[in-house]
Amino acid sequence: MKLDIYQVDAFADNVFEGNPAAVVPLTDWLDDDTMLGIAAENNLSETAFFVPTDGGFHLRWFTPTVEVPLCGHATLATSFVIYRELGWDKDEITFETKSGPLVVKRRDDGFVMNFPTKPPTPCVIPDGLEEAFGVKLLEAHQNRFCLVVCENEEDVINSKPDHQALARIEPADFILTARSKKYDFVSRCFAPSHGIEEDPVTGSAHCVSAPFWAERLGKTSLNARQVSKRGGNIQCDVKGDRVDLFGRAQLYLKGQITI
Template identity: 45%
Template sequence: MAEIYQVDSFTTERFRGNPAAICVLNKFPDPKIMLNMAREMNLSETAFVVRNNNEFSLRWFTPTFEIDLCGHATLAAAHILWTEGFWQKDKPIIFNTLSGKLVIKLINGCIQMDFPVIDYHEITEVPNSLIEGLGGITPTFTAKSGKNYLIEVATEEEVRGMHTDTSKLLECKMQGVIVTAKGSDKYDFVSRFFTPEVSVPEDPVTGSAHCTLAPFWRDRLGGTKFKAYQCSERGGELDLELLSNRVLISGNAVTIFKGTTLKEL
């Protein structure tokens, strides 16, 4: 049997933020089994954790395939290791992943993740299907960042009010698209993240997208510390600190349920 948990990340409230499933195992099963479990859980990410002496190996799966980096499932995994007694709360957690070593700390009750910066570069043209898929928004800046598009619009209201067409977004042949604008009130900026190619039409709160958003908004606003809000239907808050080539992403998490599988994975 294997222990499995569901956690809402980047929130202090149940049923908000971004849900992730966490499996704590003695060893990794066949990748096909992990993918099938991710499909069974049917969340944007299911994470699998295995302890190796004083460090942990961590892998992330969408219902479609394994991915290189996931913020909310990393935060959820650290939350489970500390709250369920798998690791001491006064010690950092080191995850070995496809994106290298990730160091996670618990600071004043908040989980801080040390992630790599993901650079962006400006582009002058984007596919018409991308703009149509985002409801005909008017970009003020367009870029690419890794496998994703990055689109800036003029106002927070445009980000919040977008109605997307998944079929049009799928024509773009990209992993995802980040849409962002300068924030109002208590947030420096807001964003939304759409990833229909990995069977997640809209990701509720995305840590990895903020590895690009942090340097982007440094270039726009100056400074290195930001309070961000991803304004999906569930919504979630992130505190960011930009270092030279790393981003410290901080947030909270809430356990929703725990259980066990009837058979070994």
Template identity: 50%
Template sequence: MQLEIFQVDAFSAEPFGGNPAAVIPLDAWLADDLLQRIAEENNLSETAYFVRNGEAFDLRWFTPAVEVDLCGHATLATAWVLFEQLGEQAEVLRFNTRSGELRVSRAADGLLAMDFPAKQPQPVDIPDGLLSALGLPGARALYRSDDFVVVIDDAARLDALQPDFAALSAFEVRGIAVTAPGRDRDFVTRWFGPRVGVNEDPVTGSAHTSLAPYWSERLGKRVLDCEQGGARKGQLQCEVPGNGRVIISGRAALYLRGTVFI
């Protein structure tokens, strides 16, 4: 069997930036264990698979270790492949996922805009060992949604983080986002997910379904300019329209197109 594969750098206008994702179109679903083994072999933070279903697409995402409920950058990569490589003519793509229907549309200036459900992170006490595992001396606050959201006040501290990933994997959340006001962005973030097989994700679109509502309320802004990453960074624009949704927009660039042989 041969499958077409695309590797796309999402949330970047050029290759070698943003977050790489593999995208594999399928005519019909393969066995789950085979989908997982392909994702493990790809060894990227996410491999996305899609199957056309009428006028929509069924979409699933796999890390090298597990299938996940929501992935922003691989959704952006999938939409980019459909629009730019496979000639999809629809103005809005509809994806059926484990997180409900997601829509991606062509926006201004070459951006792709993803319409995701918003999640309001809730304040929680900082558990023992979390800050030491991150290598942080302190934090302004901690919130929880799918992830822990650790808020700090100095963006410069983000670059210096050297987490203990084994210690972080003990916390029963999908991942840990550390976020701060940006110097030339509204906010900046790094995201760590050793529990789902991704020590650090360069750009985590799904995390911004919680980050954007927090920063929108704190800064009093509906449209936010954001950046995520450590050595490798990507850029996002987030809009919080107040209707329970978050619009996450970004660019993408093709790195590789090839064939998987199984």
């Protein structure tokens, strides 16, 4: 069997920026082990698979080790493929997912994804986390990720985490974040429980960090920067229990795989 495959840099103004995701269009679902095998072979943080429905698409996301319930950058990459490569001519796409319906709207310069917010609640800084990150941590908040706040953005940028130590700390997915001079906030994202040491740009993490910083800063429209090595910008507009995440994408590769 031959399948089309695309690799798209999401939350990127140019190739080699943002977060690369693989996108595999399907007409019918493959079995889960095959999709997980493709994701492992791709060795990217996420591979997205989608199947057409009556009004939109059913979308699923796999890391190299597990299926995940929500992925922002691979949703952005999938939207890019559906619009730019497959000729979708409607103003928006509705994806049916394990996180419920997700709507993506096209803008001339990119795409707006409407996701559920996941506001975190205060928690104790996990034992060993400050040593694992090697920087001073001020506070911690927990939801899908454990969000930990640094004194300044330089600590977020300069942290050289011990990834083996991070993987031993529960919960094992973390957002390192701080206020920023140029942006409203910066962050980095680490997801060892999903087989990802550091994710370059993470849409789902901003479902946690955007409502946190919206409340902290007293504003609902925020400019965010994920300061990984590749880096990427995300415009976040918090709207109650939903958040609009805006980003751009760039096509890097298209071809076929044989399974």
